[in-house]
Amino acid sequence: xxxxxxxxxxxxxxxxxxxxxxxxxxxxxxxxxxxxxxxxxxxxxxxxxxxxxxxxxxxxxxxxxxxxxxxxxxxxxxxxxxxxxxxxxxxxxxxxxxxxxxxxxxxxxxxxxxxxxxxxxxxxxxxxxxxxxxxxxxxxxxxxxxxx
Numbered sequence: 153x154x155x156x157x158x159x160x161x162x163x164x165x166x167x168x169x170x171x172x173x174x175x176x177x178x179x180x181x182x183x184x185x186x187x188x189x190x191x192x193x194x195x196x197x198x199x200x201x202x203x204x205x206x207x208x209x210x211x212x213x214x215x216x217x218x219x220x221x222x223x224x225x226x227x228x229x230x231x232x233x234x235x236x237x238x239x240x241x242x243x244x245x246x247x248x249x250x251x252x253x254x255x256x257x258x259x260x261x262x263x264x265x266x267x268x269x270x271x272x273x274x275x276x277x278x279x280x281x282x283x284x285x286x287x288x289x290x291x292x293x294x295x296x297x298x299x300x
Contacts, residue, residue: 170237170295178294181287185245186231188280193227193248212259219255223248242292249281 171179200208201224207217226248233241256274260266268274 167236173296174237174294178291181291182234182237182241185242185284185291186234189227189231189234189245189248193252194224194231197221197224197227209259212263216255216259216263219251223252237295239292239295242288242295245284246288249277249284253277253281 174182197220201221206221207214209217209220212220226244230241230244230248233244235241256277260268260271260274268278
């Protein structure tokens with residue numbers, strides 16, 4: 153079963169036309185990925201940048217602060233690619249989640265010397281990363297290869 157989409161000429165149809173050929177469950181997962189990437193990931197990194205610049209976490213080394221700040225761009229890019237139905241959007245999302253989870257686990261255990269049980273943000277990040285890793289290959293396989 154596929155999802156009905158917007159039809160007709162125009163840019164919007166070209167951007168989200170892939171929805172018509174994609175199973176409803178894959179579209180739903182992509183919507184979830186985009187919501188989390190934009191409204192949780194990018195939004196929190198933008199807020200941190202406005203609040204404290206490129207070094208929002210004084211307890212973390214500069215490279216880690218720069219990595220987290222760079223996610224402002226990468227989260228937004230992955231979301232844009234997903235909205236356009238691009239397979240590379242799923243790939244980038246998996247890469248972002250893997251590196252962000254590794255960085256946060258390092259910060260939790262290696263720098264702050266705390267545990268998963270005391271870090272609710274890390275718990276949510278771990279759960280979402282698992283969701284992306286477990287569903288990403290299935291979502292990716294349902295997106296058509298588009299020659300551009």
